[in-house]
Amino acid sequence: MFAGYALVAAAALLWGFIGPLSKFAFQAGMSPLEVAFWRAMMAWVLYAVHAWRLSRMKVDACDLPWVAGFGVVCIFGLFASYVLAVRAGGAALASVLLYTAPAWVALLAWKILKERLTPVTVAAVAVTILGVAGVSLGDGANGAAGAGGSMNxxxxxLGLLSGITYALYYIFGKAFLNRYATPTVFLYALPVGGACMLPFFSFEPHPLSAWAACVALAVCCTxxxxxxxxxxxxxIEASRAAVIATLEPVVxxxxxxxxxxxxxTALGYAGSALILTAVIMTIVAARR
Structure with missing residues (x-):
């Protein structure tokens, strides 16, 4: 069991590097959407090899529109909104707002999948809203807010959008894509998401540091x-793994x-703590 906890903690540690690595690529002159594109396409190579080794490269024709929709909404939507949030508000703020996803999952599952909203889930959504208000009124992270430290x-x-698109991973998976292995879904979805990013940047030469950051994002963080x-x-149980994964915004x-x-600011830290508390409340409620 200890090995399971260690593996999930290692994954959270790697996810925690997404924002900082993206910022290193920005500083080397690469635009946010180009960073997202190379992260998706480099990871696609690895997933393609994985799917081939598993001999699970086929998707039913009737499911292809859903896989393509997953690529547009969840790959393009999440990868793009997250790096744009990092550029606009900093890595710390982006990672905290990404973890509003469980609250969005609860609301979307209630609306789309007709799942029941429990009192604990409603309370978790309310705590998430309070947390976002705290982070917002606390002016985000210093140096990344607007001029004069005003709220960005x-x-x-963009951070909230990344949380919503992250939540849609669950909705797509449960409603349409639960019959396929993860490498199979990403084999088809990543190129679709990458193609959606192409109109928003132009290919230009970049220093080695930018490419190194993209390789690390694809190989390690994805x-x-x-x-x-x-x-x-x-x-280990999924609920326990999800709690451990909340190490990501801390890292x-x-x-x-x-x-x-x-x-x-102090208010921003309080809001961040509320968001992570809401994540744990949602997970505990789901486990029960």
């Missing part, structure tokens, strides 16, 4: 992190502070 509405909106996470899930915040000097 674009960063908040393919590697998901592989570790699912290996951990084979050893991202620590890295953002260490490398870029990002930090929240």
């Amino acid at each position: 509405l674009a960063a908040i909106a 393919y590697g992190a998901y592989s570790l996470y699912y290996a951990g899930l084979r050893r 991202s915040a620590l890295l953002a502070f260490s490398f870029f000097g990002e930090r929240f």
